[in-house]
Amino acid sequence: MKIGIIGAGAAGLAAALDLSSKGHKVLVYESAPFIGGQASTIPVGGSPLERGYHHLFTNDAAILELMDDIGLGETMKWYPSRVGTYTEGKVYKTTTALDLLRLGAIPFIDRIKLGLFTLKVGRIKDWRTLEGETADYWLSERLGGAAYEKVWAPLLKGKFGRFYNQIGMPWFWGKIQTRLASRQGIRGREVLGYPDGSFDTVFDRLKSVIESEDGKVHISTPVTKVEVVDGVAKALVVKSPDGNEKREEFDCVLSTVPSFSFPDLVDLPEEYKKRLTDVHYLAAVVVVLEMSQPLTSYYWMNIADPEVPFLGLIEHTNMLPKEWYSGNNVLYITNYLDRKDPVYSLSKGELLDLYLPHMKKLNPEFDRSWIKAVHYNSVSAAQPIIPVNYSRAIPDHRTPVERLYLANTTQIYPEDRGTNYSFRMGREMAAMIMDDEQQNWRDWK
């Protein structure tokens, strides 16, 4: 078969790997001038660094398997992380279960309730029993008290804004499962994974394996149209880097673009289109600071305070060696926002003016002169909002157009989106495509 893939992120490249290794001819088109999509990097202090902070959990089995398959298993390293929560004007260590018991911001009885609640959710095996209820309902009604008011409510509202009370409980369940898996016992610290040389190592190796199998990854080449003849996907129209439009025929097409932009590429029946456009995405706005000093001693800092205009701080070099970045401390300031939120349109300088006055809350010594360089990144389709009973609303991978497939982060469920799941989905798509061809595309007939 000759297969066209739209997007050179985790899903597109994982699908391309398996299809090309089975002898199929694969052409991948990527609109950006780089591969890796949301997990791509920029140069910082002489090394690649993800545009948005990235790490892995110990139960991220699919990416570990994929790295083994492409000969990179040895490059995945595990690092102890330190997690803090800023609430009620103070930073609290919240790395281990014992830390939760010492969380002075809430009364002792609420800490016990919080610990027991976390264990209870961690023991639930079947997420389907949770589908009909929201995370906010569970947290407010079944946990309640100060643990909800002071810890979870600000975090939920910070992460999901006006959608905070629409998120299905499987999202919270998935978060607890991954975090418990990455902790070693009640006293145990969390360990998180990061590949030597950044996530670039994985994407670069994928590209070279795909190209060694006679595939091709074209960057700076957006797909502008999926051509459909008699209900069957026939060709892609792409805009080459020289500005010229080109048409290329395929036996089938896999798109990994966000749901809101997929209908711009192809006409789809209303019902399927509604499924796509019903899923709302939050955008991410990420400021990366290179600093002469660390702000705190934590890797991950949840901000559970509505007065602070960002959601979290990730001090990359509190987990990874700062020598990789010319000895500078690397700090991400992150926010998830509606694309209509005015903060989404602020410039880098305006964001700094908004954020920096609050940094002293985390460290009173902080001074603007610590900042040596600033980087700004935004991702429009960063976090899909997954509501209750979503298993009944997920758009099918097989679209209504024969031989046209869709694989994006809105189809990851019940887990939250992440590179691990996009790699897994890409490989599942390759298997589905090869199966469908074997069956002579019977599922569409």
Ligand SMILES: Cc1cc2nc3c(=O)[nH]c(=O)nc-3n(C[C@H](O)[C@H](O)[C@H](O)COP(=O)(O)OP(=O)(O)OC[C@H]3O[C@@H](n4cnc5c(N)ncnc54)[C@H](O)[C@@H]3O)c2cc1C
């Ligand atoms: C701030 C942030 C932090 C994150 N942190 C983590 C983390 O710690 N750990 C983790 O595992 N995951 C994390 N993730 C999530 C992870 O990066 C994504 O889930 C994953 O990379 C998505 O891969 P994908 O291939 O599904 O989509 P994308 O990476 O979005 O790939 C889709 C690609 O399609 C391209 N494209 C779009 N339209 C066209 C077109 N018309 N023609 C050609 N190409 C097109 C895009 O440019 C893009 O490269 C984070 C994400 C963000 C935003």
